[in-house]
Amino acid sequence: MTILLAVAAGVLFAAGIYMILRRSLVKILIGLLLLSYAVNLLLFNSASLVPGRPPIIPAGQDLPPIGHADPVPQALILTAIVISFGVTAFAIVLIRKAYQVTGTDDLNEMRCTDLPCETTEVMDEFAESGERMK
Amino acid sequence: MLMPFSIVSGIGLAILAPWLLRLFKQRGGLVMAVLVAGGLALFAMQIPAIADGSVVRVGFPWIPSLNLAFSFHLDGLSLLFCLLIIGIGSLVLLYGGSYLQGHPALTRFFSITLLFMSAMAGLVLSGNALLLFLFWEMTSITSFLLIGFEHKTPAARAAAWQALLVTGAGGLAMLAGFVLLFEISGSFEIQEWIQSAGQIQQHPLAPAAFVLILLGAMSKSAQFPFHFWLPNAMQAPTPVSAYLHSATMVKAGVYLLARLFPVFSGLELWGPTVSLVGLVTLLAGSLLALGQSDLKRLLAYTTVAALGSMVMLLGLGTPLAVKTGLAFLFAHALYKGALFLVAGGVDHAVHSRDVRELGGLGRAMPWTALAAALAGLSMAGLPPFFGFITKELVYETLLQTSRLPGLLTGAVLISFVAWVAVSGWVGLTPFWGRPGREFHAHKEPVSLWLPPLILASLGLAAGLFPQAFADGLLKSATEALLLSPQKIKLSLWHGLTPMLGLSLLTVALGLGLFAARRWILAGGERFWQAVAAVGPANLYQKGLKGILSFAAWLTRVLQSGYLRVYILFIVLFTILLTFFSVWSLLEEIPLPRVDAPRFYDVILVAIIIIAAIQVTRTRSRLATIAMLGSIGYSIAILFLLYSGPDLAMVQFAMETLTVILFVLIIYRLPKFARLSGKLPRVVDGLVALAGGALMTVLMLLVSNHPSNSNLANYYANASLSQANGRNIVNVILVDFRGLDTLGEIAVLSIAAIGVFALLSLNNNKPGQRPKETAKLQRSILLGFSARYMVPLMVIFSFFLLIRGHNQIGGGFVGGLVAASALMLYAIATSPAELRKLLPVEPRSLVGSGLLVALFSGLISLLAGQPFMTGLWLKKAVLVIGKVGTPVLFDVGVYLVVVGIVLWILLTFSEETP
Secondary structure: OOOHHHHHHHHHHHHHHHOOOEEEHHHHHHHHHHHHHHHHHHHHOOOOOOOOOOOOOOOOOOOOOOOOOHHHHHHHHHHHEEEEEEEEHHHHHHHHHHHHOOOOOEHHHHHHHOOOOOOOOOHHHHHHHHHHHO | HHHHHHHHHHHHHHHHHHHHHHHHHHHHHHHHHHHHHHHHHHHHOOOHHHHHHEEEEEEEEHHHHHEEEEEEEEOHHHHHHHHHHHHHHHHHHHHHHHHHOOOOHHHHHHHHHHHHHHHHHHHHOOOOHHHHHHHHHHHHHHHHHHHHOOOOOOOHHHHHHHHHHHHHHHHHHOOOOOOOHHHHOOEEEEEHHOOOOHHHHHOOOOHHHHHHHHHHHHHHHHOOOOOOOHHHHHHHHHHHHHHHHOOOHHHHHHHHHOOOOHHOOOOHHHHHHHHHHHHHHHHHHHHOOOOOEHHHHHHHHHHHHHHHHHHHHHHOOOHHHHHHHHHHHHHHHHHHHHHHHEEEEEEEEEOOOOOOOOOOOOOHHHHOOOHHHHHHHHHHHOOOOHHHHHHHHHHHHHOOOOOOOHHHHHHHHHHHHHHHHHHHHHHHHOOOOOOOOOOOOOOOOOOHHHHHHHHHHHHHHHHOOOHHHHHHHHHHHHHHHHHHOOOOOOOOOOHHHHHHHHHHHHHHHHHHHOHHHHHHHHHHHHHHHHHHHHHHHHHHHHHHHHHHHHHHHHHHOOOOHHHHHHHHHHHHHHHHHHHHHHHHHHOOOOOOOOOOOOOOHHHHHHHHHHHHHHHHHHOHHHHHHHHHHHHHHHHHHHHHHOOOHHHHHHHHHHHHHHHHHHHHHHHOOOOOOOOOHHHHHHHHHHHHHHHHHHHHHHHHHHHHOOOOOOHHHHHHHHHHHOOOOHHHHHHHHHHHHHHHHHHHHHHHHHHHHHHHHHHHOOOOOOOOOOOOOOOOOHHHHHHHHHHHHHHHHHHHHHHHHHHHHOOOHHHHHHHHHHHHHHHHHHHHHEEEEEEHHHOOOOHHHHHHHHHHHHHHHHHHHOOOOOOOOOOOOOOOOOOOOOOOOOHHHHHHHHHHHHHHHHHHHHHHHHOOO
């Protein structure tokens, strides 16, 4: 099962990397989601997989059953799942905002964040909004 | 304490200069000059003691971990330099006040010049090499500011940059040399280097340290091939040129070589290298001067030559050479400073510095003419001026050298002949004879002729009474280099010696050159222009351009602006580097022991793989959501099967909420367009497959090396006994690692605030919710079931929260279940209905949840325990069981999770498209 899970995580990683290499912003978001699934699986697989012995101390006993699953990766994954919800929500809003302002979701048309562009619609819009403020 | 006091008060004066100037107006320069002259007197009072061979040292630590200390050292060498720096500084302040009178940036001149003076004094007084380096750089920076004083002219800015880059690069080389010396000797104290000079010279790294420090000295003292910045630095106002770029700062390199003379002069490399550098610079500077017609550039090139001769003398290294070098340094500072100030006076009076047209100014400005004559005669090396004595000494030194005395003497003769001509052009031609055009000279103010006259007269006085100078300053300065008592006799008349003959020859040839100035100047200018293409200045320009265009190219390549290129590089390099480091492990990657996989394992993994592949191929947004959901649910079932029930619950709830999130927003997002061409898709696909394969290999390697961490065992053992909880995962979250969880929910809250802020930015009136528009067709089935399901689910979430510490459940799971229930209600009815139902705003839930969590941690402080220590009530409470602060913390987590999810989802669903 460890092998199967490793392969599944590998496929998720590959799909995630492929998606964040796209030019469409929405696809990058999908890629991020796939990568977070993949990382959760990786964490889960880093401890040995134990079927049916959760890290819970049964009533009336002082210690969990022998050979129980490792609780540490589980605690990590649990927080990671919740965090990824926040990240996803924020990323979606960011993408939506970028789409509204620039009118495109093609990353190739958003190069001005890194390179000095002479005139672009974004810059024009900023200039206009600056004038409006006056 | 004189030394630190003088430096600090110099800097203080630099700060006060603007107020002094406002207070005393036009007399400001005079006031500052007098104050500085007071400092000069304090140092002059040290002369008798230092001349007797005593040394003053003070020191206190600054940054001991860096071996940086405020340690100061005053001996003959430092004192000689100090007197020059402070004395000429005082005159330059007096002069500059009227030279730049009315200039809008006059205060800047005073402040920076005073700052430079303090730095320069600090440089020559430093006993610690790192401190010396700091002052060294400070002089470079103040020099930069003063060359660029007229910063609105591009030429001044370019010259300032050039000087800063050349001297700054040299300074770095020098620092590297200091660090090497520290590696060798274990100290940054210069005196300790001198004491252990023998061991240092034996060390194999010593030549490297020497060469690096020599590079620093060469760049600062404008030695060939770094000489070109100095003539360009003439863009500075003339008092600055006189002070920094002739009398003091450019001598810092000479000072450094003199200071480290005891450390390095024993190296075999020292003699040939240093004397050759000096000789080439001397010849180059002297010959280059012959092509100049600008007064200041003439002086600049002869300054380069003079610096070369000092370096050459230090390189020769005999006691006579050292003595001569220091005497010459003193003579040069006096006459060259004076001549620069004279050139400034001429420029100020007639706004011209061209020797081809200047003439006949002697009548209008007699005192300046007198100063020019005195200084010029000293430079030409005529008796009874000090310049004559030093020139004789130079010839004497060269005739006595063991190696190539004839060649050296010949080269120096050529240079000195050129100096005679230049001293005539600068000191005589502007004031005598017929001018090339008509000039209307301004009146010459006292403050413009007195300083050069004082300097020039000092040259005369030193020539008339050389022994006083020799006993007072030269003897102790020479001893600082040679480390042994010296006897020094200086006199004007030595009798009929070969040196006198050479002097006569020099003057005779020089006068000839002086007379032939029209041809020499024109011919020299043409010649040097023709040669300029291969000169070091040109190489410097080309190099600079090359660096800039390389930087632009590199930026274009690395910062392409395409996100996918960046990611591609990151992934490829990660694969490459990881591959190299795990290469050796690959052989031992036996497949881990294989249990035959169970039927449903295979099904789940197959679902994940197929869905992942399909996500990359589909262009339907709904299909994408469905695929992602099926991946998430499959993973949740895997968690459930392999002993992670808490994980499974969280994953189920979260997957549901994520799907709701997507459904709410997906149709307001752009469509999935296929933007990349076929080739990029194939390339990306291959890179992605390689990345995925790498991760698979890594995971297999990891599972092959099970970690033997004691962490899991510790938590398992301590969970019940110390933290009163049976669900170990939950105990880790709310107790053992509670602080992490507190941070996490804080981050989540920030993300929710970000979502809210970004979406409210869209609506022109933030916070205003859309009114209920047309009634939508709602599912009756959903509405009916919601009515019963929602209360049940909320109650269930409380149940999960309460029992979470001991069984499956907890604040995260409970909060997600409650949020799912409430969102179900919102979908079945409307977001507005949910708002009505909720007693408080979601964001208030977030805030109160954070406060509850924080409060639960603070309770333990009241009990005198560290933050977030778990405290428990002795008696169990009905229904809830044992109660303690971690349970309260979990309640905070619950509230935050409910609040965040509702806040985000309601903001999304209420957003007007």
